[in-house]
Amino acid sequence: MATTDASIVFNVVYPLKCPLKKAACPRKGGVVDSSGMDIQCIVTGAFQENAYLVFDGAGKTAVVDPGEDAPRLLAALRDAGAELAAVLLTHGHLDHIAALPAMLAAASVPVRIAAADAAWCFTERNSFFPYEPVLAPPETLAADLAEGSEVRAGNLVFRVLATPGHSPGSVCFLLEGSPGSPAALFSGDTLFAGSIGRTDFDGGDDAAMAASLRRLAALPPETRVLPGHGPATTIARELRVNPYLLAAAAR
Numbered sequence: 276m277a278t279t280d281a282s283i284v285f286n287v288v289y290p291l292k293c294p295l296k297k298a299a300c301p302r303k304g305g306v307v308d309s310s311g312m313d314i315q316c317i318v319t320g321a322f323q324e325n326a327y328l329v330f331d332g333a334g335k336t337a338v339v340d341p342g343e344d345a346p347r348l349l350a351a352l353r354d355a356g357a358e359l360a361a362v363l364l365t366h367g368h369l370d371h372i373a374a375l376p377a378m379l380a381a382a383s384v385p386v387r388i389a390a391a392d393a394a395w396c397f398t399e400r401n402s403f404f405p406y407e408p409v410l411a412p413p414e415t416l417a418a419d420l421a422e423g424s425e426v427r428a429g430n431l432v433f434r435v436l437a438t439p440g441h442s443p444g445s446v447c448f449l450l451e452g453s454p455g456s457p458a459a460l461f462s463g464d465t466l467f468a469g470s471i472g473r474t475d476f477d478g479g480d481d482a483a484m485a486a487s488l489r490r491l492a493a494l495p496p497e498t499r500v501l502p503g504h505g506p507a508t509t510i511a512r513e514l515r516v517n518p519y520l521l522a523a524a525a526r
């Protein structure tokens with residue numbers, strides 16, 4: 276049987292080394308400290324999807340993109356003594372949402388997603404190898420994310436940037452920073468270290484992706500980027516090495 280290589284599936288050409296220092300890269304076991312919040316990355320499933328646990332410092336946690344491996348995500352929550360407060364979805368592809376049923380069985384919390392992706396991601400249109408049949412829409416689904424939305428979970432406040440292109444309802448979540456601690460952008464499958472998400476899936480759109488990238492290129496350069504696959508990076512670094520972001524920014 277052919278093996279699945281996430282770097283091929285997701286068109287990711289990322290550097291082997293994360294440019295962030297250990298203390299700032301959740302994939303190296305460090306944490307990103309943004310506004311006093313800790314962030315933990317857990318790489319899940321066959322597609323090596325990055326699920327992020329964002330701790331608010333007061334016992335509440337938001338999970339961004341619980342892709343698979345729910346037992347590991349739940350164990351990390353338990354180890355931290357943190358309570359799940361919300362699930363945030365950058366988009367609806369199964370490799371970002373497959374852990375939803377088990378996560379919600381443990382804690383019935385709101386699941387936030389944009390309506391444009393909720394419209395298809397709980398239907399047969401979201402069925403692909405190696406995943407089993409599609410998920411039923413959660414009872415706590417809130418398909419209300421839109422440009423400028425604020426998502427609150429405990430003390431956490433995420434600002435929503437609508438960034439269609441990889442999928443029609445793709446969004447990025449921006450966690451504001453504080454002096455000495457740059458903001459963190461959960462970029463889903465829109466922006467990767469050295470690359471971007473595919474636009475040839477159902478609902479993908481090259482022109483929309485270019486416009487979304489142009490917006491991300493205008494973020495403060497020190498913004499930390501926490502992608503849906505691969506290592507963390509920064510806007511400044513991507514503006515040096517990412518041909519897709521450079522091309523979009525130059526338009």
Ligand SMILES: [Zn+2]
Pocket residue numbers: 366368441464472
């Ligand atoms: Zn995706």
